[in-house]
Amino acid sequence: VSRLNTQETWELEYDEQLGSHTKLPNLFHDMIVTKTNIIQENVLSVNVAKGERKFFEDKEATKQAAIAVYRLLGDFASVFQMLIKDCSSSSSNSIEPLSSSTIMINSSEHLSKTMCLIIILNNFAYTRRFILPRLKKIFLNYGFRGMDRVYDETEIIYKRVDEQLLDTVQNEYLRPFLHRLESRMYAGRFDWATHIRVISVKDYVKHIILDLARVHAEIYSISSQLVFIVLSRILSTLVNELAKLYSNINQFSKAGSMQACLDLIALQECLGRCMETETSNKLKELITQIPDAAEHIKSKALTDMLNVFLKQMQPYSIAFRDVTQ
Template structure:
């Protein structure tokens, strides 16, 4: 009898050893547990098996991390991946879903048959492998527990026995212990992924245990999106096991953090891409006065938002990525930053030294008055032309691009879009005004500066001059210079002409008014000459008069003695008509299109 007992004990030990071996199938585990049950093995071999499986899964996870960290420090890995249809399951997760028999038809589409190889960051490969490992091992672990709870581990027919009843009682007592095991696996899974992708979210002690990766550069939004898809599908597979949601909440928290990080990283990289757009400016101006830079800016931002769509969209049970106030503020600031980067890009390009820009390709317009030689003949853009192109781009941004972008941001669920638009518009208008003032200074100052020397050329004296014979050359030269400004602006952007011409006229009218008010006295002929020239200028630029320039012309005329005789008035009218007739061709640019057409 003693020998029989010894042999039975040896068999028990052998069976227990076999039971605790890993890896092992659920079928073998059940078989060994039933043998041990039949042999009335002491203790609770089934629970020991569950504990061994738990430790084995944890060890597999950490070994997986260590091998990939070592691989990363040694050499880069080429990993075969599948080109995916939109919303398709990543290949690794697709495979693990099938192996666990948990794949749900609606959760993914079939990957394309033809695979192609490309280099994936080691952390991404690791997350694919880690999730594959967990989702392939956890189903058997969970089924082992369910079999333990319902007693089917001990009998295929689930017949009642004292052993089965004791097992069920043990299972009820150990529910909390098993829950802790599942939670430990979930925590390890999440912390290992955080260690690879979000190391800053771990405490110092955890970082040493779960991290160890070389962070040469943060993953791009593209790879983070892939990881999010992988973790989401893993979560779906685990949910299908009917693991309670409270045990899986930690995975949902990870997904949310990854989504937030992906958005922030994508916006940061988008800002960097937009900053580099300055290098691509070719200065080719279309018929609306725009270069391709504006379209490239819109396209760059549009592509970024489109790439973020799977991340921004909420899966079942997922909260909005913007639920936290801090996230809203960070995204808002990054969005404003993107707009500001492009505004800075425009300013940088518009104020480059002449030598930094080699060629210019301006789209000529056959209707453009080009009185002083084609501005397109010179392959070097002038500072004035660059300012005009920048002003034209600014105008389009304000009226179209920023509003289109705001609409896209709202469509994708961004918060604080009004603030983003308002701050960006204010910054854009400030740049626009600075560039405009620079252009006006370059163009108006020389014209204004030429008036006084021109008026007093040849020792001209308002108190001692001949009867007027016509408008003097200084005013004609000033008008020709204003026409040159018109031609330059018109050749780049017709829309900018009224704004620029109105401001140039204001500057000239203000200077003319100042000069008239500085004259101590006029002779009869001098007063007539002054009135002729003031009226000639005012009537010529009437289309571009503003309240400010009208006021300046009025003040200039009020500084003159009134015409006392009908003869002087008649002479004034004749000389004005003579001036308009002799310079009819040159002055057509100052007329409304319809009236100019009628007179040609």
């Protein structure tokens, strides 16, 4: 089981409930079913007439069987960790073949690194939601005991791995955002203290929205259920980073403070549905900390510029309207 990562083909299958996944989770399922059938035929089946004792009447045997199931399920969780590690170690965003397999969609199109990571994440979600419950039913049907405890312990492992996978996906998507955020904010030697005239939302906000629209499209192509999970984590970090950058601003001109309000409100309006409540509240709090924020928020000039911007961004921001938790 622990070497199943070498059998990942990256060919996608579609599931109505969880989107696209590869054959890997079902390969694990079929392997376990085959093994349990062999065990049933050669170990668990008994001939009572000949005085053979049922396997699960032996406490030690029952204990060892439960331990074996626990290890099998844990080993498969480690397969996803290995795939993520291989994927993360790739030097470019265009993934090279991992573990002697070819990364493809429908055996033709090469995957980006981030697409590969999303597929791994969705395979893991598919495993937790469908494969593990099916296997539990099989184990119980064959008389395995202590499965509730085994699955409770296994869930601890899978939650930890799930968090590791999400962290890796989040960090991979965030890298270009964080690398460019400050430089884009201050492009053209922009200075909040000497800014004279507000014309429109600054380009750094546009880039955040456009880049997140691309991220949304990539994730949605694999699983709509992962969209909010990943985007909300990205936005949580981005808002924290924006808060740090704004805290370093020593002085605002009147126009500079209006510009800051316009930028942050535009971000809130376009991406609010993709944020956790805590992130949204933090962004709102950041807006209130801008000098003269209350005055700017009520101004017709800001409202007009905001509406123009929202109309311009509608082809891109419309995707975010359907994002649900």
